[in-house]
Amino acid sequence: MKVAFLVAPEGVEQIELTSPWKAVQDAGGTAHLVSTKPGKVQAFHHLDRGDAFPVDTVVGEVGAPDYDALVLPGGVANPDFLRMDERAVAFVRDFFTSGKPVAAICHAPWTLVEADVLRGRTLTSWPSLRTDVQNAGGSWVDEQVKVCASGPNTLITSRKPDDLKAFCEAFVEEFGKAGGGS
Template sequence: MRIAFLTAPEGVEQVELTDPWQAAKDAGHEPVLVSTRPGEIQAFDHLDKADTFPVDEVVGETSADAFGGLVLPGGVANPDFLRMDDEAVAFVKDFFEQGRPVAAICHAPWTLVEADVVRGRVLTSWPSLRTDIRNAGGTWVDEQVKVCDHGPNKLITSRKPDDLKAFCETFLAEFAGAGG
């Protein structure tokens, strides 16, 4: 299965990109780095610059049709940039409209809030997003990983880097169950 990993040009939390990416590769999937512009993205280790990664596809030049699932890594700046990009928001919303599975960790649900896809769903995130999620019609829970199957697709969310092992295991199982 081709899995889109959507990030902004900078601000993604590196471990929240690289751990799920490697888990997807190890499970036989094809991870694809999608961003809002071509070139490279700049990852961060909290607030410090970390590595750069080459962009495989640009969000405005691809669609959810090309992927079996979507992973949204966190980092504080990453989803903040993404939610201000109309094409990125439309890309995310398209996965929900097509019933494809989506996984988001840490601050990544900010992009889900902007895409207006949390209403009626139960999810988790970094704790500072709980009010945003509630205001968008979702139910926030403090759990290591949460799977919500409200609607035609699965939404898998986790709180933070410490939850990555459970997040990776869960999203891979759910993506496989969705036809991957």
């Protein structure tokens, strides 16, 4: 399975990038870091700078046909930057219209709100996104992980770093069902 991880040049929550990345690799998959700019992305441990990670490719050079699935890590700033980039939003939307699975954790559903792909979906997120999700036509639940298959693809969401183990197990299983198994 070849999985795109879409992140902004700055602001991704490091553990929400590295833990799912490792889960993809442990499942025999390949993870690719996709961003809006080449170079490196600066991760954070909440508000403190973390490590920098090399970008594999930028949006606009790749699309959903190049991958089996998409992971959207959180962090407060990360999805806020992504939702302001039309190419990033189109990249996300492309996975939905292509019927490919998408996993998003914490604040990452902000990008899904911008992509207008939540109508009729049930998902979870960091609690402060509840109203945004509802205003975008989605149903919000407070659960460790939510798998929603109502729509053209499967959407796997989770609330926070404490939920990473369940999140990673759920999306690896769903990505495998979608034909992205190793």
